[in-house]
Amino acid sequence: MSGPAALLALAAVTIALALQISSGQYNPRALALVTLATVAAVIGAVWRKRAVPVREAVLPQALLGFGCAAGVVCNLFTNPTLYADPRAFQGGFRWLALLALAVLSAYLWMPLRPSLIRARFPLLLACFAAMALLVIRASPKPWIDVWVFQQGAADALLHGANPYSVSYRDIYGPMALAWYAPELRHGGRVVAYPYPPLTFLAEAPAFAAFGDVRYTLLVSMIGAAWLIARAAPGKLGELAAALVLFQPRTLLVVEQAWTEPLVLFCFALSVYAVARGAHRALSGAALGLLAASKQYSVLFVVPLALSMPRRRGLWVAAAVVTAVLAPFAIGDPAGFWRGIIRFQLVQPFRLDSLSLAPFAARLIGGPVVQPFALAGLALGAGVLAFCLRRNPDLPLACATAAAAWAAVLIWNKQSFCNYWWLCSGLLAAASAAPAARETG
Numbered sequence: 001m002s003g004p005a006a007l008l009a010l011a012a013v014t015i016a017l018a019l020q021i022s023s024g025q026y027n028p029r030a031l032a033l034v035t036l037a038t039v040a041a042v043i044g045a046v047w048r049k050r051a052v053p054v055r056e057a058v059l060p061q062a063l064l065g066f067g068c069a070a071g072v073v074c075n076l077f078t079n080p081t082l083y084a085d086p087r088a089f090q091g092g093f094r095w096l097a098l099l100a101l102a103v104l105s106a107y108l109w110m111p112l113r114p115s116l117i118r119a120r121f122p123l124l125l126a127c128f129a130a131m132a133l134l135v136i137r138a139s140p141k142p143w144i145d146v147w148v149f150q151q152g153a154a155d156a157l158l159h160g161a162n163p164y165s166v167s168y169r170d171i172y173g174p175m176a177l178a179w180y181a182p183e184l185r186h187g188g189r190v191v192a193y194p195y196p197p198l199t200f201l202a203e204a205p206a207f208a209a210f211g212d213v214r215y216t217l218l219v220s221m222i223g224a225a226w227l228i229a230r231a232a233p234g235k236l237g238e239l240a241a242a243l244v245l246f247q248p249r250t251l252l253v254v255e256q257a258w259t260e261p262l263v264l265f266c267f268a269l270s271v272y273a274v275a276r277g278a279h280r281a282l283s284g285a286a287l288g289l290l291a292a293s294k295q296y297s298v299l300f301v302v303p304l305a306l307s308m309p310r311r312r313g314l315w316v317a318a319a320v321v322t323a324v325l326a327p328f329a330i331g332d333p334a335g336f337w338r339g340i341i342r343f344q345l346v347q348p349f350r351l352d353s354l355s356l357a358p359f360a361a362r363l364i365g366g367p368v369v370q371p372f373a374l375a376g377l378a379l380g381a382g383v384l385a386f387c388l389r390r391n392p393d394l395p396l397a398c399a400t401a402a403a404a405w406a407a408v409l410i411w412n413k414q415s416f417c418n419y420w421w422l423c424s425g426l427l428a429a430a431s432a433a434p435a436a437r438e439t440g
Helices: 003-022 026-050 058-077 092-108 115-138 147-158 173-178 199-211 214-231 235-246 252-256 260-275 278-289 293-305 315-329 333-345 356-364 369-388 394-409 416-431
Strands: none
Touching: 003 026, 003 058, 026 356, 026 369, 058 092, 058 115, 058 235, 058 416, 092 115, 092 235, 092 333, 092 416, 115 147, 115 214, 115 252, 147 199, 173 235, 173 356, 199 214, 199 260, 199 315, 214 235, 214 252, 214 260, 214 416, 235 252, 235 416, 252 260, 252 416, 260 278, 260 293, 260 333, 260 394, 278 293, 278 315, 293 315, 293 333, 293 394, 315 333, 369 394, 369 416, 394 416
């Protein structure tokens, strides 16, 4: 039955279009779209619980293909970044976008030579890689703390320092209280690193070689797309992967150095390992990397862990998480706690968040943060509990992870472009997820 896959694909495309409208900021039209997408995602996950996935269903393919084409067209006629000069996206960039559009059209043609069928997806990857490289060159120093934190952490690691023990430049100055709690600032600097160690461990080589951590995140994006396509060979898998790359605001995610591409890569690696029946040690290692990729990744780890045919690999996952986290936690327990946990808890409520929390705050005349956050967590946990009452197969696990994340975001105090972009990618992957093979 293709209905659940079509609903998940529709939710992915709807979120992508919402991000084009608002770039992940509060906007009534965009909020309406992500709300509808969240409802569709939850229904799709519940429906997937009772349906058998169909690999080559036409409707999900059409929806994903439309989302990809719409994204390329948006990049043709609008600036895909916030800070780069629009003139940088004329000439070669437009020719690359047109080439990507032409290659996407090849998915409409049924009678293609086998060589062309094999070539079209690698061509899409190459087009995206070239477009993203142009974005990085056109916006070499984006004005966002995310990039500053990651650059500083990679530099600290390469100089033998614990990134949780150093401070980071506060680029916002007088506006900083809108972004950080007062306890996180001292002497005009931010005294916490808010991301898990896997980010700077993965990004340090790119920083050392090219002076910019975004090259690692770009490779993560392309790797995630490749893994999604390889996990579900065929048109549906390739179009789901293409939506990750060519939805309208993906290049903004590249420019802003958000870390969600690394999370999506780890998710896709875990799905690929389970789908292809990789040895339990490899599946466990992939799941461990996913668990270490971001604080909220438990929402993704639990469904995928339950979908593993054999769970002895979970010991490997636990070992990988420990190996990634322990050295830095032991090196500076207070700094680690302040960055990984405390930073997240004391983040201020944002009225520009693309969620129902600012909408409700506007209605009642003031932010009541705790009920909003609890509502999102409760809704996400409810989706997990309902869909995972019995051991799920891989398609249901992917759908549940995506729906639970959407349910958390729709009430979160800070739901922005990077989080919704990840949600769209998870939904796209879920729409194409295949059944798992037995692991060795």
